[in-house]
Amino acid sequence: MCGMSQQHPGRSTAPRPARPDASMSLLTNVMDHSLDDGYAEAAARQHAEGRSGLPRTLHAKLWLATGLVLTALVVTVGAVQARVDAPTVAKERGELVDRVEEDTREADALEERIEKLRRSVSARQNEALERHGGDKGALTALLAGATPVEGPGVELVVDDAEDTGGGGDGPRGDSSFSDTGRVRDRDMQRVVNGLWAAGAEAVSVNEQRLTALSAIRAAGDAILVDNKPLTPPYTVLAVGDGRKLGTAFRESADGRYLQVLKESYGVRYGVSVREELRLPAALSLSVRTARPAGTSSP
The missing domain is CATH 3.90.20 (Hemagglutinin Ectodomain; Chain B)
Structure with missing residues (x-):
């Protein structure tokens, strides 16, 4: 019949299924032809001419x-x-x-x-x-x-804050402190002077006996007492009437200063009364002479 297509028996008109790797033709080509054709031709030419690497x-x-x-x-x-x-x-x-x-x-x-x-x-x-x-x-x-000195007194232990990265303005009055949680030499100076003012008869810091000529200074982050570096915690021993000495120090300006350091910067400290303390003699003693004011020199 004219105008109608004839179908051959036994031949399927359904589309042929695609290969599973049809979408990876580029990868397949790379794997099948890993060596560039130019290299292959050069190798074949050298083999034909009888040339080798040796x-x-x-x-x-x-x-x-x-x-x-x-x-x-x-x-x-x-x-x-x-x-x-x-x-x-x-x-x-x-x-x-x-x-x-x-x-x-x-x-x-x-x-x-x-x-x-x-x-x-x-x-x-x-x-x-x-x-x-x-x-x-x-x-x-x-x-x-x-x-050396023996007798009752107080033990004052001062230590840096656990987190020494604090900041802000405070009683120190100096914003140049890179780490306001650290105990500084000026803090120890106020502590020692406060104990002297409260009635201490003898004072030592980390077993370093203090005298009227002792100096508390700083070298970097270290505190020096008579040019000897100390490490925290700083144990200050003061011989005297323990209860009166402890009470007088807490109520003094230096005791309140230490309390503000604790509240504002996390500086840790504790004051305890001791029945018996022993302070060593000063290692270095400078012997000097003095005379009452208004008298002529001998």
Whole structure:
């Protein structure tokens, strides 16, 4: 019949299913042709011409052998030289270690001798102070820090804040503090002066006895007492009437200052009354003479 298409029996008109990797034709092509055609053609041409990576002429082979021999010779000489020099290097290192250890022992011995001489000088100064102090020699030695002290008093422990990154204006009056939670030298100065003003008879900070000539200074973040660095927590011992001393310090301006540091910056401190304290004598004592004001010098 005209105008109608004829269908061949046995042939399906349904579309052929797509290959599972049809969407990955680029990846498939890369995997099937991993080597560029240009490289393949060059390799085939060299194979056809009989060329390879190794030298074929006698002259080229001799040069290659010479290079290999020289390389092996340099490596061998270097290994032998390193083996020969190893005992010398080890000996020099051992001698250097011995010199360092010997110098360290000498420095320790000198430091020990200096400490003995310092104690001897301090003992002689204390004897002179007690011997020439007259009827008030013991009191003079006590006030000068020349003798150890025992008796009741208070123990004041001051420590940096747990979080030392605080900030803001406060009683310190200085915005240049990079870490306002740290105890500073001026804080310890106020604490010690407050204890003296409250009636303390003798004071020490971290077992460093204070005298009328003691200095509390700072070197970086460290607090120095008589040029000796201290580390927190700072334990301040003050000999005197414990209860009266503790009460007078808390009610003083310096005690309130310490309380403000605690509330504003997190500085930690605690005051406790002790029945018995022992303070050492001052390590370095400067003996000087004085005369009453208005009198002529001898």
